[in-house]
Amino acid sequence: MPDTPPPDQIYCDYAATAPLRPEVRETMHQAGQLPGNPSSIHQSGQVAKVLLERARQTAADALGAEPREIVFTSGGTEANNTVFPGLLGSGDHVVTSMTEHPSVQRPLERLEPLGVTVTQVAPQANGMIQAGDIEAALRPNTRLISVMCVNNETGALADLDALGDVASRHGLLFHTDAVQALGKTPLDVNRSGIHFLSASAHKIGGPKGTGLLYARKGTPFHNLIAGGSQENSHRGGTENVAGIAGFARAIEIATAEYGELHSRLIGFRKILLGDLDDGNLSYNVNGTGTIPGIVNLQFPGVNGQALVMNLDGRGYAVSYGSSCASGSSEASHVLLAMGLTQAEATSAIRVSFGYATTREEVLGVAAALGDIVGKLQSDSLHAGKEATVE
C-alpha cells in the first residue's frame, strides 16, 4: 500500500469516478487469486474462463444484449476509440454533438484527414441533444450517428429511443457513449436501436481500467488492439479477469438498487438546491432534464477552480468541469456549446452524488458551498465596485 493514506473527505465527485464498492473489492480479491489464463486448456484456465463468461452474461443482460455482443476493454475511452476507425472511410459522414467526451471527439478528428467528415450538432440551451437537430444534419453520405447518453459535465440525458429512431429510419448506424449512463438510467440496445454502446466500470463502483463495448452482431467491427483471439477475436490481450469480474459485480448491484438509488438521488438534488435557495445565493443550474446525480452549478462572479480548491480545503471533493489532467483551466467546451460565455463557463462547478452519498454529506456540501460562495461573491462584488470608482 502507498504511504499516503486517502484524505478524510466527503466525496461528491461520482461523475469523475465512484469509490470501489466493498462487494466489488471482495469479488476482485477472489478473482485475482485465480492463477489461470482464460485461454488455457487446463482447469485453472477453465475456472477463469467461466468467470469471464458469466461476467459477459451479466453485462449483456444489463443492456438487453447477447453475450457475444460484449467486448471487454480497458475502459470507456478504449471502447469509443474502437468504434470509428474500421467503420468509417473516405467519403463517410458522421453526425455527432458538440458536447461529446474527448474520447469521441478526438478519434473522430483523426479520421478527417482520411476523408471522413464530421458534423457536430449544438445542444439546446439546456444541454440536451435533440433528435430533430441530429436528423436535420444528416447528409446522403451519413453513415453513423454518435451521441452520448448522459453528459459527463451536466448530466443532460439524451432520448436514445428518438435518436435510434432517426438512425433506423435513415438506415444509419447508431453509437452512444453510455459511460455516465450505465446504472443511472435504463438502457436497452434493442428498444433504442443501438449498434454500438460504450460503458465503463469505475463510474458505478467497479474498478478503474475496465470497460466494455457493445457491438451489435452483424455490424462491421474493427479490431483496435490486434493480437490473440480473445474477446471473440475482437480484442487481443489476456483478459483482465479480476477487473471484469469486479465490473460484473458492480453492474449486478447497480441494477438491483437502481430504483431505490434513483429516488434517493432525486431527493439529494432537491436538498442541495433548496439549501442554496435558502442561502440567498446567486446561482444557476446548467442543464435540465438531467440524471439526478450530476448537478452542474454556476455561481456568477466566482472562479470555479478557486471554489473547488476552497471546498477541498473544507473537506469536500467536487470538480471543475470534467476532471482535467494537465493543469489547464480552459472553459468547458460543453458549457460553451450550451451558450454560456467564457466568464460564465469558468464560474461553474460539478457536484455529483452516488451510491454511498448520505443526506448528511449533501447537507454538509450545501452548507460549505453557501459559506464559500457567499464570501467569494461579496469579494468579487467589492472588487467590482473598486474598479468602477477608479
Add this chain to the structure above:
Amino acid sequence: MSERVVVAMSGGVDSSVALLKVLEAGYEAFGVTMKLWESRDVGGQLLEESNCCPVEAINMARDVCVSLGVPHYTLDFQDVFKATVIDNFVEEYLAGRTPNPCVRCNSYVKWDALFDYADQLGADKIATGHFARIVTGPNGQPQLLRGVDQHKDQSYVLWGIPRHTLQRTLLPLGGMTKTQVRALANEAGLATANVPESQAICFVTDNNYRRFLSEHASEQMAGVGPGSILDEAGTEIGTHPGYVNYTVGQRRGLGLASPEPLYVKKLDREQNTVTVAPQASLWGSQCQVQELNWLVDPPSDPVTVHARVRYNSTGAAARLNFEDDTVELHFEEPQLAITAGQSATFYEGDVLLGGGVISRVGG
C-alpha cells in the same frame, strides 16, 4: 486558528523545503504550482535541469505535498505569463536590450496574480523558496534582505515586488544555505531532494534564446536581417546575421579575426549594427534606470548605495541622483558591460532598497 499559507512550488528542492519550514512554523499550508507555459508552446528540447512548469515538475510538487499531507493545486497562469513575461522578453530582445524575465515573473505573476488567487483561497500569506529574507526594520516595517547564503542570494530578482506584499510574504530559506536546504530535504525524504539546480530561463527550455525567438516570434524576427559589425570608430569589420543574436559583453560567436579579443559593446536596432570593442572599452560608470520600485520609503535626495547591475555580480558603491521618475546611477569605480534591459538593484548593507530596469548606458 493558524494562518493559511500558499506555498509556491516549482517542483524543485528549494520550494519543497520552503513548504517543510512553513509547516514546521505551525502554519496551515497548501502548495500550488503555477502552470506558466506548455511545452508544446515554447518548443525546444527540455533540458534535464529545466525544472519549472512541465508535467514532471507539477508531479514532483504534488508528490512532496501529498507526502507532507497538504493539498496541492495547479494554477493555470499561462495567459498572464505570456502577457507580462514572454511578450516582453521578445520585445526587449527586438529592441536590442537583454531582458530579465525572472524579475517580471516575480513582479507580475508570483507577487500579483498569485496573491490575487491566494485571496480567493482565503490564504493569509504566500511563501516561496527564494533565498532572501524579510525582516522587520527599525521603523517597524518589513524589509527585504539578501539571503544569508551569499552564493544563492536571489534578492536581485525580487526588487519589483509590491512593497505592501512584504508583510504577507514568507521566505523561509533566507537564513539557510543551499547545503542545509538539500540536507533537510534528504532528511525528510522529499521526492525533490536531489532535483538538479535550474539555471536557465524556464521557458527557454534548451537555453537557446535565439531558437526561442525565431520560433516564437517568427513574424517580428522576419524583419531582423544581416547587418554590419562595426568597431568603435564606426568602421565595418564584419557582418552579423541579425542583432538579436548578440548581447552586450558577448565575446564568442562574433566570427572576427582580431589580434585582441573583441566584445559586443552596443546593439543598434535602427542601424541594424553591432558595435564591438576591446574589453577595456566596456567599462563604464554610469547608467539610467527606469521603472523604479521601492521596498522602503522612496528616497528623493541623492544617496550612496551598493548597486548591482547583473544577477552574478556582488555589486559596488554608487551614487543615485533622482530625475523625475528615473534615476542616474554613478558608480564610484567603473563596472564591466552594464547592459540595457537588465535590472539594477540598490542595497544599504543587506537591505534591498529597490531597483529598476537599466534604460540607457553611459552619461
